[in-house]
Amino acid sequence: MKPAIFLDRDGVITIENFRITHPSEIKIMSFVPSCIRDIHKLGYLAIVVTNQGGIDRGLFTVGDLERSNDILKKETGIDDIFYCPHHPDCGFPGEVKELKMICSCRKPKPGL
Numbered sequence: 001m002k003p004a005i006f007l008d009r010d011g012v013i014t015i016e017n018f019r020i021t022h023p024s025e026i027k028i029m030s031f032v033p034s035c036i037r038d039i040h041k042l043g044y045l046a047i048v049v050t051n052q053g054g055i056d057r058g059l060f061t062v063g064d065l066e067r068s069n070d071i072l073k074k075e076t077g078i079d080d081i082f083y084c085p086h087h088p089d090c091g092f093p094g095e096v097k098e099l100k101m102i103c104s105c106r107k108p109k110p111g112l
Contacts, residue, residue, distance in 0.1 A: 053087035058094030
């Protein structure tokens with residue numbers, strides 16, 4: 001077992017964007033790779049936790065998000081990324097009904 005530091009994605013790892021819907025839109029903050037190396041030097045894992053309600057709204061797919069996550073891991077050294085695809089609000093065109101729920105994994109709840 002190894003200790004970890006948990007980081008948010010948008011506005012912490014990536015430049016704040018209303019919603020990244022495609023891997024090409026990922027813009028990593030310039031200092032992040034160095035910070036992740038420092039986290040590792042201190043003996044911690046660097047874990048990202050993020051709400052990704054755009055999946056439930058049908059704005060992008062899990063596959064799109066996984067490709068974005070692969071870019072983040074490769075370019076920064078982040079150890080893993082966990083995300084919540086749920087959102088309780090309904091009524092969006094193209095939304096994925098199965099993901100419309102109040103869940104325990106949506107931040108700030110502790111389920112992730």
